[in-house]
Amino acid sequence: MTAGKAPTATFASVIPRTGIGIDVHAYAPRDAPQPLWLGGLFWDGEPGLAGHSDGDPVAHAAADALFSACGIGDLGTHFGTDRPEYAGASGVTLLAEAARIVRAGGFEIGNIAVQFVANRPKFGPRREESQRVLSSAAGAPVSVSATTSDRLGFTGRGEGISAVATALVYPAVPAAPHPAAPQASG
Numbered sequence: 001m002t003a004g005k006a007p008t009a010t011f012a013s014v015i016p017r018t019g020i021g022i023d024v025h026a027y028a029p030r031d032a033p034q035p036l037w038l039g040g041l042f043w044d045g046e047p048g049l050a051g052h053s054d055g056d057p058v059a060h061a062a063a064d065a066l067f068s069a070c071g072i073g074d075l076g077t078h079f080g081t082d083r084p085e086y087a088g089a090s091g092v093t094l095l096a097e098a099a100r101i102v103r104a105g106g107f108e109i110g111n112i113a114v115q116f117v118a119n120r121p122k123f124g125p126r127r128e129e130s131q132r133v134l135s136s137a138a139g140a141p142v143s144v145s146a147t148t149s150d151r152l153g154f155t156g157r158g159e160g161i162s163a164v165a166t167a168l169v170y171p172a173v174p175a176a177p178h179p180a181a182p183q184a185s186g
């Protein structure tokens with residue numbers, strides 16, 4: 001570059017946006033048991049959670065974090081309990097639909113990270129399976145971790161499961177061509 005001369009081209013700045021989502025579901029009452037859906041997986045033999053949908057707090061927190069990152073409301077805005085079509089809906093379906101809405105709004109998804117709090121089920125052995133299912137639904141990497149709350153609070157008493165998620169999205173703007181890139185001919 002000639003000394004003192006400013007560059008002639010600039011790059012489009014792509015500013016990522018972060019979002020957060022929290023979801024909590026109580027265990028279904030003993031006289032109306034439900035299957036457990038958690039992290040996009042069915043957990044055979046585990047007590048299930050109550051909800052209008054399948055009650056998967058991991059998938060719901062992930063979807064909420066996506067909406068939060070884009071500034072387009074929350075789970076209730078898009079999948080309210082007043083919508084009969086979402087009664088019993090799988091968390092994986094809701095996450096896939098959230099990702100579709102986000103992309104239709106002009107964003108691409110960087111990643112989603114979720115952590116849930118529960119005494120059980122023991123998540124580690126199925127982490128990769130869960131991450132595969134949720135990443136496939138979102139079309140972007142979803143990581144999932146688990147912790148107990150050391151027997152404290154409602155999760156510690158086994159009354160429900162909570163999950164918190166963060167998401168990173170960025171505007172799906174085509175990048176400006178590099179000034180040094182060869183020009184297409186013809």
Ligand SMILES: Nc1ccn([C@@H]2O[C@H](COP(=O)(O)O)[C@@H](O)[C@H]2O)c(=O)n1
Binds near residue numbers: 124148149
């Ligand atoms: N439902 C759960 C909860 C925890 N884990 C794993 O155990 C580790 C230790 O948890 P603490 O709450 O005792 O710190 C945690 O880091 C997870 O790896 C799990 O698999 N399933």
Ligand SMILES: C[C@@]1(CO)OP(=O)(O)OP(=O)(O)OC[C@H]1O
Binds near residue numbers: 023056094
């Ligand atoms: C997912 C929806 C809709 O079926 O219902 P729930 O399964 O009750 O889940 P919640 O996270 O409490 O709220 C969001 C609702 O829009």
